[in-house]
Structures are given as structure tokens and as C-alpha cells.
Amino acid sequence: MLDNETKLIQRLFLVLAAVLIAGCAHGPRTAGLKQGGFTTVLIDPGHGGKDNGGTSGRRSAPFLREKDLTLDTAMRVRDILNHAGVRTVMTRDGDYFIELDDRVAMANRLGNGAILVSIHYNATGSSAPRGVQTFFWHANSHGLATRIQQNVVQSTGEYNNGVTRRRLRLTRNPQIPCVLCECAYLTNPAENAKAAQASYRQLIANGIANGILQEYRLGDQGIPSVPEIWAPLSKGSEKRE
Numbered sequence: 001m002l003d004n005e006t007k008l009i010q011r012l013f014l015v016l017a018a019v020l021i022a023g024c025a026h027g028p029r030t031a032g033l034k035q036g037g038f039t040t041v042l043i044d045p046g047h048g049g050k051d052n053g054g055t056s057g058r059r060s061a062p063f064l065r066e067k068d069l070t071l072d073t074a075m076r077v078r079d080i081l082n083h084a085g086v087r088t089v090m091t092r093d094g095d096y097f098i099e100l101d102d103r104v105a106m107a108n109r110l111g112n113g114a115i116l117v118s119i120h121y122n123a124t125g126s127s128a129p130r131g132v133q134t135f136f137w138h139a140n141s142h143g144l145a146t147r148i149q150q151n152v153v154q155s156t157g158e159y160n161n162g163v164t165r166r167r168l169r170l171t172r173n174p175q176i177p178c179v180l181c182e183c184a185y186l187t188n189p190a191e192n193a194k195a196a197q198a199s200y201r202q203l204i205a206n207g208i209a210n211g212i213l214q215e216y217r218l219g220d221q222g223i224p225s226v227p228e229i230w231a232p233l234s235k236g237s238e239k240r241e
């Protein structure tokens, strides 16, 4: 009788221990430390204040300024991420100007555990170019760029200009993973008309946020790796973005 009781207690103890060990492996210890290795997203609405960024052109209807669309889209991305429990910081939350180097400094102050996602809308001299394009420089930002690009294209059905490795101040200089997404062309009449609609900017924001959340959960799993390429810091005299 006693023997049986002892065995039962031993068995219960083993089951309890197994549950505790499993709990440690999959539960509290890994919570908040997802594969992407970040907990904070610095969202950067491009331009602002005296810097309109690109525009759709004075004769276009409606006339849109990049700085307004980037702020609106960034706030939508922020809301989705916050709802999903991811901490966010905005480089700006109103219509004021911040130097690119100050945006880089904000990223570097956040440091380890943060990523930077810069949001832009494209403009050019011709009405033909269209679509979405995401830029990165560092090898540790390729997965994030790929996921954002794929998700914005999927969410909006926009033309896919792909992921491009380009040394910009906001892709080269921050010491944290960083990407820059050009969401649509304001100089393309069809895309300008779509960008004017809040519902369409929500689709863009959904895509950006989904890409970030995928990277948060999975890290670079399934993304082809690229070699790191050293380059000097990007200077203001070299690039406009």
C-alpha cells in the first residue's frame, strides 16, 4: 500500500517536473525574445516640416505631398504593431523637420533590440514608373527588407520593384537593422489616386506591419543570406535620401 503510494507520488513528481521543464523551454524564458531578436521598432516617417519630400506635381489631382503620406502611413503601422504588443518609437509624430543624421542618432541611441523602418513615397520626372521597392544595405537587414517588400506587394497588389541593396544614410549608417520602403509613386497618376485614399494607405501599412511581425516571429528563417559588404558611412553630400 505504502509502496504503491510512493510510486504514485514519484510518478506525479516526474510528470510535474516534465511539465516544468517543457514550460521553461517554450514558455516564459523565450517570451519577448523572438527569433527576430528585437523588441522595439523605430518607425521613421520620411521628410517633414520644410521638407515636403516628393510630390505628385502641381497639376495633378489630387496634389499630394510625400511628408503627409509618410506620417499617416507610419501612424497606421505604429497602431498595428502596438496592438500586436510590439513597442514602437516614432522619429517624428507631427509635421516638423528632422535631419537624416538625427534620425540615425535616434536609431543608435535605441541600440540593440531595436530595428529602424523608414517609410517613403517615390516621385520622379516621368509618370510611367510605378510600384513598391524596399532598400537595405547591411546583411542583417536583408530578411526584414524582403519580408516588408513581399507583404506590401501582397497586401496592395502593387507592381513589385523588388528589394534593392543601396547605400543610403538610413540603410548604411544606423548600427541596428534598418530598411527604407518606397511605398508607391506619387508621379504615377494611378498610384497617386490610390495613395490619396485612407483605405489604400491602410493596405500599405498592413503590409509593412505584417512584414515586421513576420521578421519578429521568424527572424531570417527561410531568407537567403547575403554577405556583409563594408562601405564608408553615407554622407549628406552623396545622397538625397
Ligand SMILES: [Zn+2]
Pocket (backbone or CB within 6 Å): 046, 047, 053, 054, 066, 120, 121, 241
Ligand atoms: Zn522620400
